[in-house]
Amino acid sequence: MILTIYYTSNDISVGFDAASVGALPASWVAKVGTWQVGTVQVLSGHSHSFGSTSHGDGDVALLTGIAAQADMQISVRQKLTGLVATAAPMMGVLLRMDAAYSNGYAILVDQTGTLGALRLLVFRRAGGGYTFLGASAAIAGITFSGTDVVMLRAQIQGSNISAKLWPLRISEPTTWHYVIADAAITAAGYTGLYNGLDGAGAAVFAVDDVVVSDLPSLSVATPTGVVAGSAMVVSGTYTGQDPAGLNVQFDSAGYVVASGPSIGAGSFALSVAAPSAGAHTVSVQQANDTAVVGTSASFVAATGSLTVATPATVIAGQPMTISGSYAGATPTGFNYRFDSAGYIAASGAVIGGGGYSFTVTAPAVGSHTVSVQEAGATTVTATSGAFAASVGPGDATILYSPYTWDVQAGTATAANAGASFRMLSTGTTCVLNFNVSAMVSPASQIWWRIDNGPWTQAVVAATVTCGVPVATAGNADVPYHLIEVIVKSMTETQNRWNSGSSTRVVFTGVVLANGASTALPSRAPRTILVFGDSITEGVRTLGESALLDTDRNDACMGWARRLADLLGAEVGVVGFGAQGLAVTGSGNVPVVGTSWNFIYAGAARHFSQQPDLVVINIGTNDGGASTAVAMKNLLNGIISACPGKPIVVLRPFNGAQAANLQAAIAACNDPAQCRYVDTAGMFNVAYGADSLGLHPSGPNNVARIAPQIAAAINPVLSPGMQRGFRIGFQQGLL
16 A cells, blocks of 8 residues: 555645646656646646646656555546547546556546547556557536536556546546456556547646545544434544545444544544444445445443543542543442553442542552443443552651651641752652642742752742653662752742742652652651751852842751751751841741741641750841840740750851840750850851851851851760760859
C-alpha cells in the first residue's frame, strides 16, 4: 500500500502551484511529447495547471517518483475542451504502467457520436503496443457540456480495472461506470497521464488536480461507553483518497447519510444517536464508493452512562474520594478498580440526583487511573484521567526540621524561612506538590537537591519537578536517593501569620516513580530550636540590590541554619523580621512573647520531643523599650514547656537590650537553666553587612558569625559541659 500523494494545486507544498511556469512537476517524467506546468485551463482560482504542450495524441507523462505498485487509484480534474459530436479531447490516465512505458493499462474518454454523451475506454499496452479491451455504454443520466469541469477516477485491483467519470456540478456516483477484468499485466507499475485527442485535431487542455493513492478501505473502531438513545461517536481510519462523505448503519438496518463527519489525514469521526439497549455493530461506507465499507466489532448500548472525575491531591494509602455522574436509571451500586486490576465492590456509595461518590484507600505511589462500573450493569463503565498518588506530607518517612512545621494528614505548613525536610526514596523521578491557592506575591522560594547534588532554587508552585543527578540515577549501587528541601525565603511585605492569603509554604506531598519506596533518614544526635528576628531569618544575606525581598533573603546564608552543620544537630529556625519583645513582626506576627509557642495563628508549636538547646537572639528591634519583664515571661514560658533544657540568650549583635536580657535571666523561674552569651565582636561589618549595619551578609554569617556562636554554645550541648555550666552558674562563676 502507498500513502496518498497529491499532485494538485490544492496542496501548494507539492502541487502544481508550487512549480514555476514551464517546469515539469517533481516526480513526473515526460515519456512522449513535452509536458510542463502552465496557466492554461486552471481551476478554482489556482495559478497553474499541468499538461502536454506539444498537444499530440498519445503524449504521456509518468509519475515515477513514487514506489511502483500493483494496486492503486488515481483521480484527475480537468475542463472539457473542444467537445464536439465526434470527439472528446480529454486527459486519460495510466495504471500499472512500467517505467519504460511498454506495459500497463490506459483509461480514456470517448464521444459516442451524440454530443455530450461520453463513455470510458480501456486499453492494454503490452510490448509497446495498445490493444483495445472494451468500452462502457454512454454514461447514463449525464449529458456533458463544453463548460463542464469533470473528474475522472480509475483504479486497478488484482485483475479488476474500474473507472467513473462525472461533472463536478453533481455528486460523485457511488458505483463505477465501467469495470472490466484483465489479468495480462500483474507486475507493479506507475500511474500517469495520457493526452487523448479522441480523433480531434490538436487541442489545448490540461489538468489542475491529480491525486494518487492506495486503494480505498475503511476500518471502524469498536465504540465504548455507549448509552442507548444518546449521542455517540463513531470513528475509524481509512486509506485511499478522502471520502466525499460517509453513510452509517447499525446492524443491517440500512445506511443513512452521516451528518457533518470529520474526515481528513486518514481518520474520520461522526456523531449519531446510539441504537436501543443491547448488542450491536456499526458499519460505515464511503458515500462516493458504497463498496468501501468497514464494520466494528460488537458493542453494547447500555441503559445508562457514567463519568468519573479525575481525582486530585491523592495520598498513597490514605482515604480518597471517587466521584462522578450518571445518566439513565439510578445505579444500584458501583464497582471500581485502579489501572487494570480487577473490579471490587465500592462500599457506602452515595448515589442520587445524577451524581455519586464513595471513599476508598488510595493506590500505591505513582501514576494511576480509576475505572467505575455499575454493579447492576457492568457494561456501563467510565475511566478517569491519569492522576498521581503521592507520598503524603504526614508520611512517617519524611524528616522535618523540628518545631517549624504544622503537619497534618494532607498538608505540612511552614511560616518560617529555614524550615526544611528530607527523605529517602527509590526511583528516579520526584515532583514536589504545594498548595499555592493562598500564596501571595512575591511567592516564597525554596532550595532543593537530591543526592548531595547542586542546590536548585525554585519559586513555590503547584508542582516543582526535581531531577536525580546523573551519577546516581539508575545506579544499582544507589537504591535510595536523598531528597532535601529548604524554605529559602518568604516576603516580609505580606501576611504570614493570620488566615487567608499568606507567605506560608503549604507542602502537600511528593510524587515519585510508580511503586517507589521511601525510608526515614537518621536524625542528627541533637536538636536545637532558635528564636530570633530578621537576622536569624536570613534577611538581606544576599545584599540589597534585588527588587524583591525574596531574592535578597536566604535562610541558608543565615547563622542559625549554619549551626546544623557546625554542631551536628537538627535545627529549627523561627525568625520573623522586625519582631521583638515589645514590637510586632512584619507580616502580622505578634511580639515574640505571645508567638513563640505557635507556628502561626491557631497552629500550636508542640514540645512533645524536647529540644537539647533553645537559642534566643532577640531585642535588636526593641530600641530603648523596657523589655526585662517581657523577656522574663518568655523565658518562663520556655522553661515550663522545656523543663531542664538549657536556654542560651545571645546578646543582640548591636548590643541593644543587653542589660534587660541579663536582668530577665536573673529574675526568671530557673536562672540556672539559662546562659547569657556576649556576642560582642562576633559581627564585624567589614566582612559584609547591609547599609544599616544591622544585617550580616551571607558569607559573613556562615564563615565568621556562625562558627563563633557554635563555639560559644557547643559546651552547653555536652552533658558534662552542661553540668559544669550549671554548677559554675550557681556558684557565680559564670
